Amino acid sequence: MGQNIVNELEYKDKNDILDIINQYNKDKNNLITILQEVQKILGFLPHNAIYFLSEELKMSPAEIYGVATFYTQFKFEEIGKYLIVCCDGTACHVKGSPLILNFIENYLGIKPGETSNNKIYTLESVACLGCCAISPVCIINGDTYGDLTTNKIKRILNKLEKEIKD
Ligand code: FES
CATH class of the missing domain: 3.40.30.10 (Glutaredoxin)
Incomplete structure (x- = not known):
């Protein structure tokens, strides 16, 4: 269902994210580190990247948002409190x-x-x-x-x- 959103990701960004995911063995236990690395290259965590990660790590977007929104270090754009x-x-x-x-x-x-x-x-x-x-x-x-x-x-x-x- 998030496929359209994932398609919005630029090819280069997708490859960069894949590199990161592979570097951490596609292991969802490394989610926080993966999110940190993704944020480092994209500047924040856009929805399309979250959906892409959810497909690759076999986690629901809710699980990823659940973790990512828990830590103030993660930004989804200029967001409110x-x-x-x-x-x-x-x-x-x-x-x-x-x-x-x-x-x-x-x-x-x-x-x-x-x-x-x-x-x-x-x-x-x-x-x-x-x-x-x-x-x-x-x-x-x-x-x-x-x-x-x-x-x-x-x-x-x-x-x-x-x-x-x-
Ligand atoms: S449609 Fe699945 S959680 Fe809303």
Whole structure:
């Protein structure tokens, strides 16, 4: 499902990433080092690189985001304090992800790919994160939130707002 995204990767970048993956034996236990090396050559970790790594390391994009967003050293572009990655893959879409995304957009006043002016929130909409069983799904700074409803996401966003103020 992430194939289109992977195709956006430049040929050279793909080869460079493959070199890194091979250098670390295609072993997912070396994920952090691999991510560090990838970030070194690309400057940050774009979504297409994450999807490519997920294919090569046989891990779901959610697992990689889970690790990568845990460490502040990793950058996905100029991102806010909270990176909200919202899945709009087929399973999530069918289960209502457009409503969730729409709610977040209105709540935060930003669209996917944007960062709020105060640099607190970055919103991304991506294809399948590999945890369709709990769709619709969002990952916020590495934490996975599943079976989302607009009420549930509202509570989550309210909680983040409270964290920021405290
Ligand atoms: S479609 Fe959303 S996790 Fe698979």
